[in-house]
Amino acid sequence: MKKIRVFVSGAGGKMGKEVVRTILGQEDMQLVGASDARQQGKDIGEILATAPLGIEITGPLEGVHLKESRADVLVDFTNPQSVLKNTKCALLAGVVPILGTTGLDEADIAEISDLVDQTKVGAFIAPNFAIGAILMMRFAQEAAKYFPNVEIIELHHDQKLDAPSGTALKTVEWISEVRKPLVQGHPNEYEKIKGSRGGDVDGIHIHSVRLPGFIAHQEVIFGGLGQALTIRHDALSRETYMPGVMLAIRKGSQLSNLVIGLENFLE
Amino acid sequence: MKKIRVFVSGAGGKMGKEVVRTILGQEDMQLVGASDARQQGKDIGEILATAPLGIEITGPLEGVHLKESRADVLVDFTNPQSVLKNTKCALLAGVVPILGTTGLDEADIAEISDLVDQTKVGAFIAPNFAIGAILMMRFAQEAAKYFPNVEIIELHHDQKLDAPSGTALKTVEWISEVRKPLVQGHPNEYEKIKGSRGGDVDGIHIHSVRLPGFIAHQEVIFGGLGQALTIRHDALSRETYMPGVMLAIRKGSQLSNLVIGLENFLE
Amino acid sequence: MKKIRVFVSGAGGKMGKEVVRTILGQEDMQLVGASDARQQGKDIGEILATAPLGIEITGPLEGVHLKESRADVLVDFTNPQSVLKNTKCALLAGVVPILGTTGLDEADIAEISDLVDQTKVGAFIAPNFAIGAILMMRFAQEAAKYFPNVEIIELHHDQKLDAPSGTALKTVEWISEVRKPLVQGHPNEYEKIKGSRGGDVDGIHIHSVRLPGFIAHQEVIFGGLGQALTIRHDALSRETYMPGVMLAIRKGSQLSNLVIGLENFLE
Amino acid sequence: MKKIRVFVSGAGGKMGKEVVRTILGQEDMQLVGASDARQQGKDIGEILATAPLGIEITGPLEGVHLKESRADVLVDFTNPQSVLKNTKCALLAGVVPILGTTGLDEADIAEISDLVDQTKVGAFIAPNFAIGAILMMRFAQEAAKYFPNVEIIELHHDQKLDAPSGTALKTVEWISEVRKPLVQGHPNEYEKIKGSRGGDVDGIHIHSVRLPGFIAHQEVIFGGLGQALTIRHDALSRETYMPGVMLAIRKGSQLSNLVIGLENFLE
Structure with missing residues (x-):
């Protein structure tokens, strides 16, 4: 060879x-x-x-x-x-x-x-070389065809400056290509504390956690009638x-x- | 008897x-x-x-x-x-x-x-009769003495109107009784999408997820040097x-x- | 119509x-x-x-x-x-x-x-009508092409008689269709307590948790160099x-x- | 000073x-x-x-x-x-x-x-200097007073030789000091694949996952009527x-x- x-x-x-x-x-x-x-x-x-x-x-x-x-x-x-x-x-x-x-x-x-x-x-x-992260985004896109109700939680170390992460935004972008337009949640929902419901991109809520000890993690959570489907990627080192x-x-x-x-x- | x-x-x-x-x-x-x-x-x-x-x-x-x-x-x-x-x-x-x-x-x-x-x-x-939820709050209070960096994620069904949940607010209250005042995260952090970093109560960020299929769930996540401690309660029925x-x-x-x-x- | x-x-x-x-x-x-x-x-x-x-x-x-x-x-x-x-x-x-x-x-x-x-x-x-479970199995199969190291954790209520669940076995079957043969773990690994490493099907370890409160849940966990990819399905009601x-x-x-x-x- | x-x-x-x-x-x-x-x-x-x-x-x-x-x-x-x-x-x-x-x-x-x-x-x-792991074991002991049904999942890198981990065994030891003797699960449960139900120590099942990418992690899961309480520790570096x-x-x-x-x- x-x-x-x-x-x-x-x-x-x-x-x-x-x-x-x-x-x-x-x-x-x-x-x-x-x-x-x-x-x-x-x-x-x-x-x-x-x-x-x-x-x-x-x-x-x-x-x-x-x-x-x-x-x-x-x-x-x-x-x-x-x-x-x-x-x-x-x-x-x-x-x-x-x-x-x-x-x-x-x-x-x-x-x-x-x-x-x-x-x-x-x-x-390549914006992202983590194969697992690419698979997560791909699976999320596929799941969104069947489960239009979805939220994203991304967790990073507390020295990260920007929120949400680029991967979270990219995930929303991929999902939005296939997801039927949808207003999630209750139409009358309200925040007692501003920001509790996270950031909204194309009707999808993103929640950014920043804590020491964490590296780069993301969960895409789909909810449907009586069930949930969660896809999580954890990047733990270079x-x-x-x-x-x-x-x-x-x-x-x-x-x-x-x-x-x-x-x-x-x- | x-x-x-x-x-x-x-x-x-x-x-x-x-x-x-x-x-x-x-x-x-x-x-x-x-x-x-x-x-x-x-x-x-x-x-x-x-x-x-x-x-x-x-x-x-x-x-x-x-x-x-x-x-x-x-x-x-x-x-x-x-x-x-x-x-x-x-x-x-x-x-x-x-x-x-x-x-x-x-x-x-x-x-x-x-x-x-x-x-x-x-x-x-009793505001809450779920023993597991009480234990979660108690453990969170105890953990906060050693891990002052903490965020809360609570997940409920999408018919819930208010965010964050009463339990999340109560958890912050209990934690705040013992936690040393602390500004978490990077001082220069910023939101590209408003609300991404969640709601802030006493410097503790709360993230409220609302999805069909979920009932009443909460995770209290503590981050420290190279480690994380997570306490989660899932309420699944009456x-x-x-x-x-x-x-x-x-x-x-x-x-x-x-x-x-x-x-x-x-x- | x-x-x-x-x-x-x-x-x-x-x-x-x-x-x-x-x-x-x-x-x-x-x-x-x-x-x-x-x-x-x-x-x-x-x-x-x-x-x-x-x-x-x-x-x-x-x-x-x-x-x-x-x-x-x-x-x-x-x-x-x-x-x-x-x-x-x-x-x-x-x-x-x-x-x-x-x-x-x-x-x-x-x-x-x-x-x-x-x-x-x-x-x-259909052996299984939960779309989320089907997607989990499909994603697991796709992920196994890139991450041959995989284990399965399935959690059910404690009245379930058989272990592992049919879904776990079906998941292994789907994964095995595409996964390169592989001996996972360290060749010299040993159990101090028999059964700790779970059940082995085609070289894939399955762990069956049985606890009251749970309904029907499964996690397929893939590990690779410095990263993990997890796909989880929770069935919460009929x-x-x-x-x-x-x-x-x-x-x-x-x-x-x-x-x-x-x-x-x-x- | x-x-x-x-x-x-x-x-x-x-x-x-x-x-x-x-x-x-x-x-x-x-x-x-x-x-x-x-x-x-x-x-x-x-x-x-x-x-x-x-x-x-x-x-x-x-x-x-x-x-x-x-x-x-x-x-x-x-x-x-x-x-x-x-x-x-x-x-x-x-x-x-x-x-x-x-x-x-x-x-x-x-x-x-x-x-x-x-x-x-x-x-x-000290057998273990991770404060989070000590807290996990302490909380597990306290929770076991109210939730006698418990199983442990520990996840480590795939170069670890022994299973289960010392921390898992220590956790069982602490729990057993306070837990009422109990036969968990259904009395007629059976394994279709040997080992699926994990290792049994004092009636508590331990499941050891070994995968590349992981470091040292443990979940103690308590199940009760319609609820679950989970305590998890992740050690991510020295x-x-x-x-x-x-x-x-x-x-x-x-x-x-x-x-x-x-x-x-x-x-």
Whole structure:
């Protein structure tokens, strides 16, 4: 079997290190290079606290690094400032970028899309790499066809600034595509304490809990005549995202177009 | 063993019937009478759909009914209009009233308290007869000493009008008695959708879910460094309240003062 | 819109009554007859404790009842003794039987299948009418493709005799169709107390909880790298099954073959 | 305020490092020394990846280290081989040992107890430093007085070898102290799949789930007439144990006897 040759940019960051460590454990992948603006010159083994691996970390990514390493894909977990530049660099070098960095706006995506069309090199962007979270949203969408009454509870650590979470809003978006318009609850219900009934998006109530100890969790609760159906996802560490990243590398390496969303790689 | 002689007012209502049925199954209790404004003259067995029990339902409660039946306690599940009148009637007849009817205001309670003092006959009032709910609130209070970060999620059927539930508010009240003042969450947190973070009472966030299929449920969630402690109560039917009513009858029959709250009868 | 004409056999039983009550609330259905061996001659309104509805309950079902009422479908919630007879009666009368009664064995089903082929009249059999439970099983099957590590917890009232539940076993069956063979857990794991790790079916552990207060609940828990995905169904009353029965009536009325399993009527 | 002077043995281990890091953040404590057999000579800041802290790690603990540092308490998270030796060393030096290391047997504890009596220096041993887990067990014990029907579900990562967990067994022990003897479930219940009903200890069923992604979780579920009460603890990281260790340091520093179990330091 020919191994997929992977280059990782942002390899010294928290996610980057986890990605590198995980790739090293895959039989069908080979780490062929790594870049990191702040760790230039170190052996990648050094930042993983393992024996040297014979791969020297380059500074900010350049096309020449990708070409010399004969990479098939570039996994980028850098930052909003670098991701667009790195993506173009990959596409022009004939390397498929797999983008986990958030922070691309619509104009950036349009630019990437154009470059994909010109170069005929594929690209993949995922707002969420947790396969379990994607399944939760997909199941929620399917359940909503039969149970239009639904509320969402999402629980995160208390250092999260915004509420509700992006995943909760995305879940509502997916549900709303199929759910018949519906006014839930009693028409005369009222709040004795403002906000008790949560935030309302498209008639779906979202409740955001923020507590120390929690990481990233969500429950989608459907109620029907005499029954309830609950779909819950718990993300407990950065490892959560690795199977999704590996799937994206495998499927992405065969792309020649732009694909957005991990759900496209699930059957 | 001398059995406790119990009279039930409001015996034909949903809760009243359940109370009567449960009392009939207790070895240490004897049903000695029943009243109901709308079922006067029927045998109590008739409204339970059982064989006749030889107890005829009287109309609106009068002292003479209580005296003739030589009742020890009166269990009242009537309505806000009748409860005060029935309570006075019991106290003057030397019978301990056990009150599950909601709808007594502070003035009513003061009046009952005065009459208890005069007559030296005990009385018992419970806002909530579910022992599990009382335990949940008690445990929540105890946990709050060690885990000041807490949020409450309560879930009810979608015909409930008010949010949050009385039990949620009572839980916050109990917790606030012992919890060190604390601003939870990140000081810069913000709501992208208004209400997402729930209702705030004394700095504790309450989230009210309303869905068909649910009955009456509450979770009190404590978060701490790397851990969470959750206490959940599910009330699934009217039977939920019966062990609490039976406990109140047993303990209440020995009272000579006014006691409010089932928690006083738990060890 | 032409209404679907529905006849209910076993109309006086607990499920039968609930079915009748629910049909009466559907705009696209008309109750055209009801049979019950023990309630013959009564108006159907009498057993529902409503005003008379002008439909007299017949005794044990006969073809003539179905023909005179010009029924489209027969909903049967009788008992294992009657269901096969009633089904044949319906098929021969050109009426589609919708069967919720459990207790049909393979020979019975083969016989029904043959008669369906001969008469060209459709038939529908469902082991479980709770749509939420079907969705849970379907989602579990889909999730197992990505998360092969799975365990099942099912919780029922403490009067249930057998463990695990039929739904748990059915869930394992569906999961096993797609799950890669896998030995879960640590190869050296051991039980200090026998049975702690639950029952093992196809390498999937099932845990059966039996407690008063519970009705019928199941959780399918998937674990993966740093994450968990949980799908839970709670059945809280007989009403649970009604939307599934209504769906079966709507879809079943158009059948001309034999269909087994409500999942075939979900998109 | 006089600060509590703390010496940490096993400071280079996973728990040791976490303890050191946490102590450095407490206003009422001062880290006065640290030992670790494998990190001798390093500055403690080096192993925390912080700036130097001016505290050099000594090799295997000796009384002279404790005396020179004028420690009030010794927190020991070493290993079963060292803990007894370190404990004696502390007691003879007049320093209160706080022991989190598991692996002390009854003979060891008897020996410690004797030395505590002789020296009049206190000592503290905790099988579990997670305050939330202690509260869960305490609440479970209290609830069992009112809800004798109870089952336990514990969920751990799939590398755990033994089932059920020590915490589950300890919970049963605490419950059994107060619970009226009871045969739960239906007398005729039977297992279609062996082990489905879990492990039975004192008539209480324990169910052990082992799945990747999970860490250490337990639910104690009480069922009663029409209601359920659930107490759940989730331990999500090593930080879980730190508040309990800090509490033990504060309370332990004032001991002059042997105390076993963190529950003794909760109100």
